[in-house]
Amino acid sequence: xxxxxxxxxxxxxxxxxxxxxxxxxxxxxxxxxxxxxxxxxxxxxxxxxxxxxxxxxxxxxxxxxxxxxxxxxxxxxxxxxxxxxxxxxxxxxxxxxxxxxxxxxxxxxxxxxxxxxxxxxxxxxxxxxxxxxxxxxxxxxxxxxxxxxxxxxxxxxxxxxxxxxxxxxxxxxxxxxxxxxxxxxxxxxxxxxxxxxxxxxxxxxxxxxxxxxxxxxxxxxxxxxxxxxxxxxxxxxxxxxxxxxxxxxxxxxxxxxxxxxxxxxxxxxxxxxxxxxxxxxxxxxxxxxxxxxxxxxxxxxxxxxxxxxxxxxxxxxxxxxxxxxxxxxxxxxxxxxxxxxxxxxxxxxxxxxxxxxxxxxxxxxxxxxxxxxxxxxxxxxxxxxxxxxxxxxxxxxxxxxxxxxxxxxxxxxxxxxxxxxxxxxxxxxxxxxxxxxxxxxxxxxxxxxxxxxxxxxxxxxxxxxxxxxxxxxxxxxxxxxxxxxxxxxxxxxx
Amino acid sequence: xxxxxxxxxxxxxxxxxxxxxxxxxxxxxxxxxxxxxxxxxxxxxxxxxxxxxxxxxxxxxxxxxxxxxxxxxxxxxxxxxxxxxxxxxxxxxxxxxxxxxxxxxxxxxxxxxxxxxxxxxxxxxxxxxxxxxxxxxxxxxxxxxxxxxxxxxxxxxxxxxxxxxxxxxxxxxxxxxxxxxxxxxxxxxxxxxxxxxxxxxxxxxxxxxxxxxxxxxxxxxxxxxxxxxxxxxxxxxxxxxxxxxxxxxxxxxxxxxxxxxxxxxxxxxxxxxxxxxxxxxxxxxxxxxxxxxxxxxxxxxxxxxxxxxxxxxx
Numbered sequence: 001x002x003x004x005x006x007x008x009x010x011x012x013x014x015x016x017x018x019x020x021x022x023x024x025x026x027x028x029x030x031x032x033x034x035x036x037x038x039x040x041x042x043x044x045x046x047x048x049x050x051x052x053x054x055x056x057x058x059x060x061x062x063x064x065x066x067x068x069x070x071x072x073x074x075x076x077x078x079x080x081x082x083x084x085x086x087x088x089x090x091x092x093x094x095x096x097x098x099x100x101x102x103x104x105x106x107x108x109x110x111x112x113x114x115x116x117x118x119x120x121x122x123x124x125x126x127x128x129x130x131x132x133x134x135x136x137x138x139x140x141x142x143x144x145x146x147x148x149x150x151x152x153x154x155x156x157x158x159x160x161x162x163x164x165x166x167x168x169x170x171x172x173x174x175x176x177x178x179x180x181x182x183x184x185x186x187x188x189x190x191x192x193x194x195x196x197x198x199x200x201x202x203x204x205x206x207x208x209x210x211x212x213x214x215x216x217x218x219x220x221x222x223x224x225x226x227x228x229x230x231x232x233x234x235x236x237x238x239x240x241x242x243x244x245x246x247x248x249x250x251x252x253x254x255x256x257x258x259x260x261x262x263x264x265x266x267x268x269x270x271x272x273x274x275x276x277x278x279x280x281x282x283x284x285x286x287x288x289x290x291x292x293x294x295x296x297x298x299x300x301x302x303x304x305x306x307x308x309x310x311x312x313x314x315x316x317x318x319x320x321x322x323x324x325x326x327x328x329x330x331x332x333x334x335x336x337x338x339x340x341x342x343x344x345x346x347x348x349x350x351x352x353x354x355x356x357x358x359x360x361x362x363x364x365x366x367x368x369x370x371x372x373x374x375x376x377x378x379x380x381x382x383x384x385x386x387x388x389x390x391x392x393x394x395x396x397x398x399x400x401x402x403x404x405x406x407x408x409x410x411x412x413x414x415x416x417x418x419x420x421x422x423x424x425x426x427x428x429x430x431x432x433x434x435x436x437x438x439x440x441x442x443x444x445x446x447x448x449x450x451x452x453x454x455x456x457x458x459x460x461x462x463x464x465x466x467x468x469x470x471x472x473x474x475x476x477x478x479x480x481x482x483x484x485x486x487x488x489x490x491x492x493x494x
Numbered sequence: 495x496x497x498x499x500x501x502x503x504x505x506x507x508x509x510x511x512x513x514x515x516x517x518x519x520x521x522x523x524x525x526x527x528x529x530x531x532x533x534x535x536x537x538x539x540x541x542x543x544x545x546x547x548x549x550x551x552x553x554x555x556x557x558x559x560x561x562x563x564x565x566x567x568x569x570x571x572x573x574x575x576x577x578x579x580x581x582x583x584x585x586x587x588x589x590x591x592x593x594x595x596x597x598x599x600x601x602x603x604x605x606x607x608x609x610x611x612x613x614x615x616x617x618x619x620x621x622x623x624x625x626x627x628x629x630x631x632x633x634x635x636x637x638x639x640x641x642x643x644x645x646x647x648x649x650x651x652x653x654x655x656x657x658x659x660x661x662x663x664x665x666x667x668x669x670x671x672x673x674x675x676x677x678x679x680x681x682x683x684x685x686x687x688x689x690x691x692x693x694x695x696x697x698x699x700x701x702x703x704x705x706x707x708x709x710x711x712x713x714x715x716x717x718x719x720x721x722x723x724x725x726x727x728x729x730x731x732x733x734x735x736x737x738x739x740x741x742x743x744x745x746x747x748x749x750x751x752x753x754x755x756x757x758x759x760x761x762x763x764x765x766x767x768x769x770x771x772x773x774x775x776x777x778x779x780x781x782x783x784x785x786x787x788x789x790x791x792x793x794x795x796x797x798x799x800x801x802x803x804x805x806x807x808x
Contacts, residue, residue, distance in 0.1 A: 039533060039534040039535060039562075040534065042534050042535040043534055043535075043539070043543055043560065046543060046547070063772020116686065122609070126770075133681065133685035133686075134685060135683050136682070136684070136685055136687040137682075137687065149532070166669055179566070181648065181649075181672055181673075181674055182646070182649075183649065183808070184649025184650055184672070184808040185808075191571060191605075193566060193569060193573065196566040196569065197565045197566050198564070249676070261677065261678070261681055311681075315680070315684060315701075315706075316680065316700065316701070317680055317681045317684070318677060318678055324533075324535075324677070325535050327535070328533075328536060328539070328540070329535060331535070331776065331777060332535070332540060332543075332776060334775040334776060334777070336700050336777055337700070338700040338704055339698070339699065339704055400559065401563075401564070401565065402562075402563060429723075442674060446671055446673070449643065449669060449670075449671045450643055450671060450687055450688065451641075452641070452669060467602075
């Protein structure tokens, strides 16, 4: 009870509100990420009351994870890689004038995923963190494979399976650049110190989505969004029935994956999206604007918020890069992750966890309230939109690592990506390969070392066996239907 | 401080902050940038902030801006410090053994001569840690077992160098598992995926005390005050010593009167009780060393690292 009193004091509420609101704005801007925002603000909280500081950062984390979906839906410019799956469904809805419904779905799904995961964090954190330890490098490799299976589901919308696979492999090839973690040798760095750490996926994301979208907008003669539909929809299209199922699916998947170490949110969003497509009765609508896909993906990435904090605060093993930055804030205030957080520092830890519920409520209110106004962003004339977003893209690329090199990288991705897109290659597949390739590689090589050169380690544990079943379930049905499709086409032609 | 920042902004507004004006004014007439070669919130970053907090409070006219330049095992940041204008408005932090490891492996564009070494602040002793239920209880057990999988934090890191030292002393060959960051090492030990890991004390002290993992040796010359019951590897008959250090460096060539002002400030702050109290709270282990002492330490370390590199380059 006393913890509730701490959270519901006026100052605490104001802090959480500011955090969540700022988080939504940060997540919404291309190039600004939750990792960066939390990283920048950690030192700022140094002088704050510890509980307040953590609430501010928690608010930003929760808000930013949702915020990424807004530009993804409206402009096809995902603010974070975790929102790429949202863009696949959201942007077509936006173009059909259904942006308010897409926005509403995304905010409610984000809220559902976020709230569920915080419940899990509050009730089961120590127990789940122990279970998650069984998840080793070999299982990490399988998780990355599961995420990469998403490439197949991106593909069968437009049935250019081969091109999607090539794009995915291309992404993985780009990800090879940098230091090989296993041997310490440099791969294709061309003597540039900037490339020693490999290609950061954020400049790639900004170049491939924000920049290309702006180039395409600039090239259009007229802005072809159906405004009449948007006007009509202002009153509000109701959420489709049965969408709760997809939110639940996403929330569960997201929380589970969030608990595991690794680049959680992106994998969680894609796996949730992919799973939802498998169980959907309206598969054919996927890729053309299906709110079910948005619901699963957004519940999935927000589920990671609570999930990623489970191992962070119980074991000091951050679930992803934002959680790692947050852990820095805990340590600054002398709160070293471990059992102490729940005893000695319980008066800070529990209010922090409870504040995450409030943060989820704040972005829900903000999202619902502003959705109709936000939807109008899509109506901004290209003459204004293009320079503004392009400026943000440049600024954001620089700000990530204070590196001018990243700006060039972003522009290179925009130009190369534009060519690929015109040729029909999927940029979503490329970014998925770029992000998950290194995770798969790390898991694979570490697994092989632990297994002393025997690949059986990838089939050894029970977790691994279950994961193989899921991977096959994700891969086989779409491949079978693709094969049927090709077979039929072949017959028809013959 | 407030006054200083008003002055700075006025000066900027009038366009007076350009180089000639800066020379004319009294040092410091603008904020001093501290380059931290790692991410915000990490231990090096926190060391820097412990310093700036007290420096701004106790030294009239001084204002600091921390610039995080993470990446490539600190190399990006080290290069940035070495390249910075030697005008007293940019200094930075370094950490070992990475600072010298980059020189030894031939990747660095800087050398130790590129820096004026201001002094060391903090350290993190090396440790050897095993899973809580491991049959390995001493360094002798570690040397006796064969085919152990041992996690180190990346190639060329302090852990890696310590593991290599132990291998050559004990005549064993580990199945070395390089990880990306100490987080992966921690997960591998707590989850029992590896047999042992070479790490740093601050990363595992809580887990050791909670019984989730077991430290079997300190890699220091003497026992550490934070874990007084833990024998060193040296006591156990294996002369493996490794510690991470974190100190301040400046680009070489800063005018003497400015440099000595900064050096004195660092020494005074490190000697203050408030600094010691704040460090203890933030889980930072102090090891104050003067500039000349630290330079000697770095030179020595570079020679040792060179020896390891010559045997088994990475």
